Amino acid sequence: MKSDRVVSVAIVGGGASGTILAAQLARRGIASILIDGSGRIGRGVAYSTTEPAHLLNVRADGMSAMAGEPEHFADWFEARGGNRAGFAQRRLFANYLAELLDEAVGSGCTELSHSTVVTAARGEDWRIELDNGQSIAARALVLALGNQPPGGLRAFDQAGPNYIANPWGARASAAVRDSAENGGRVLLVGTGLTMIDLVLSLEAAGHDGQVVAISRRGQIPRAHGDYDPSPVAAGELPSGNLRDMLRWVRRRSVVAGWRAAVDSLRPHSHPLWQSLSADEQKRFLRHARPYWDVHRHRIAPEVSNIVARLIAAGSLEIISGRIVAADAAEEGINVTYRRRGEEESRTARFDYVFNCTGPLHSIERTNDRLVRSLLNAGEVRPDHLGIGLEVDERARATPGQRLWALGPLTKGRYWEIVAVPDIREQAAQVADDIAQELAG
Ligand SMILES: Cc1cc2nc3c(=O)[nH]c(=O)nc-3n(C[C@H](O)[C@H](O)[C@H](O)COP(=O)(O)OP(=O)(O)OC[C@H]3O[C@@H](n4cnc5c(N)ncnc54)[C@H](O)[C@@H]3O)c2cc1C
Known part of the structure; x- marks a missing residue:
């Protein structure tokens, strides 16, 4: 890799989020470089496990990485002897992601860099410094850094x-x-x-x-269990008030069962979250979250x-x-x-x-040198809860330009943006937005 070469898109972070975005960009014929120096490129934290006992916590038929192709992973898994309604080993999902990445690389659109980004500064293009002393210029920059490692106890x-x-x-x-x-x-x-x-x-x-x-x-x-889905229309749901929402879930659980009640919120989770005030969201994080997490992430x-x-x-x-x-x-x-x-x-x-307390929920305490450099330069801001980065409705980091954030970094705006079913939609939307921006 030569320095000062200009690539269209630099994606920092090669976990599921960055990998899916690279695949989406390649399908649009857009060149990108996927950068990750952790040794987990194409897999990230969740899918690097080699332990067969570590299973996905979403059924195979919910784990497609490609928006608009709901059966993409289920077909892949079934073709290899898996049960599409079952829970695949996470290390197999890593193979699936690796195939997506191989396809993107094979198309000539995606390049890989096994390095860590230490700073990024905006001029006419983004200038990205790597820990190996090299630098890259990119027209667009995407932060797909995942969750922050756990905070100290x-x-x-x-x-x-x-x-x-x-x-x-x-x-x-x-x-x-x-x-x-x-x-x-x-x-x-x-x-x-x-x-x-x-x-x-x-x-x-x-x-x-x-x-x-x-x-x-x-x-x-x-635990997951079989249930009859009980979808609801957005208009049936209370919005703007956490207590009303929790009451609704309790009442619905009595009628439809708690799994159906919790899952019926899923398609509406982003607008519901955004309907809460910052104080209500903080109240959720403080009091309701531990109960929500164990029922929602089964x-x-x-x-x-x-x-x-x-x-x-x-x-x-x-x-x-x-x-x-x-x-x-x-x-x-x-x-x-x-x-x-x-x-x-x-x-x-x-x-x-x-x-085992889970990821750090304070972006300002991050140890990531890249995030620090962007925060210090004012290119990105913590979101209103301080748990990720502020992004607009197109997942563009604000106030940065030609700068997007993807996946868990955007949880302040979306909350439910850490699992593949949400990330795949966001990755496709960001790929569309980048395509439009670079064409303009
Ligand atoms: C243990 C576990 C199990 C999960 N199971 C499921 C499941 O079954 N189903 C589901 O839908 N979801 C699951 N999830 C949630 C979800 O799939 C993951 O959180 C998702 O994979 C997030 O991917 P990511 O790419 O955003 O983050 P990560 O996987 O964390 O990848 C981010 C990458 O960015 C790299 N990086 C960070 N900073 C830099 C830098 N400055 N320069 C270069 N690289 C950098 C990191 O090294 C890392 O490799 C699970 C999560 C975990 C942790």
């Missing part, structure tokens, strides 16, 4: 090396293997989908020690069965409570925690502690 600042701050990193895999070999006692802080992944990884590695998972409310993801029944079996056997305990303190102990960590409703704290020793 302050209580574990002095907890020593057996505290695993990033459950997706290489240290986490080594800690899982070590726990399995030594039968260690493991604490998972957080009880959502990341916790489920860790439980499955430990189980698959043969871990037979005790696992404890703790969160304020002790809510764990519910797990495959086979995964739920494993979790239920481990709980019944006493090898997995879910605690509702909070961490009080943590200190490094010999080859482990002493953790003091308080169960919900109890006055007294307890202290227990764990061999490893994994931070």
Whole structure:
């Protein structure tokens, strides 16, 4: 790659979002360079797992990466012996994304760069500096950086090396293997989908020690189940008031079942979210979100069965409570925690502690040098909740020019924009918008 060469579109971040966008641009004959130095290009965080026990949490027939082609993944999966109504292994979805990317590269439209972008500055074009010392000029820039890695847990600042701050990193895999070999006692802080992944990884590695998972409310993801869909028209839904919306979901659950009630909101989720004031959205994030997440982002029944079996056997305990303190102990960590409703704290020793609290929800605390440089230059702004970047209705980062954001970075505006069914629609719209902009 020579410096100062001008490409049409630079896509920073080669996870599912960036990969799908590259494929959409290639279908429109638009050249792009997909840049990701993490070693996960074409897969990203979610689909880099090689663990067969890690399943998609959406049925195959909902996982098409291509807008307007709902059967795209289901057909691919079925052609390889899968059940289109079942839950594919995430590593297989990675193969599907890799094929999409190969196709885009094969078309001559998409180029790959295995590097990390450190800064981007706007002149006539975007000038993008890479960590390998090279630079690229691009007419359009897309940020598809995914979720921010988990924020630190302050209580574990002095907890020593057996505290695993990033459950997706290489240290986490080594800690899982070590726990399995030594039968260690493991604490998972957080009880959502990341916790489920860790439980499955430990189980698959043969871990037979005790696992404890703790969160304020002790809510764990519910299982998918069969139900009769119960679609609603937008006009039937209350908007602008969180309490009214939650009441509506409760009433609808009684009539149609909670799965149908929750899923009936999906096609309306963006306008519903946008109808709430910033204060109402903050209230949702503070109080309703833990309950919403476990009902909305469900797990495959086979995964739920494993979790239920481990709980019944006493090898997995879910605690509702909070961490009080943590200190490094010999080859482990002493953790003091308080169960919900109890006055007294307890202290227990764990061999490893994994931070499973999920992505950082504060863009201003980001460690990403590129985001920092764009924030400092005023090319992008935090959204009104501070959880991602401010974007307009076309996912253009404001006030930047020829600058788009894609996927989880835009969750302040859309909220439901982290799963493939939402990302594929956004990627197609952004590809159309870029095509129009570059033609103009
Ligand atoms: C464990 C897990 C399981 C999930 N399961 C499902 C599921 O079953 N179904 C579903 O629909 N959704 C699922 N999701 C949600 C969703 O599919 C993912 O969040 C989605 O893949 C997001 O993709 P992304 O490309 O936006 O982000 P990421 O996958 O995080 O990719 C972003 C990439 O950008 C790179 N990057 C960041 N900064 C830079 C930089 N400065 N320069 C270069 N590269 C950079 C990162 O290294 C990373 O590789 C899951 C998510 C997770 C975490």
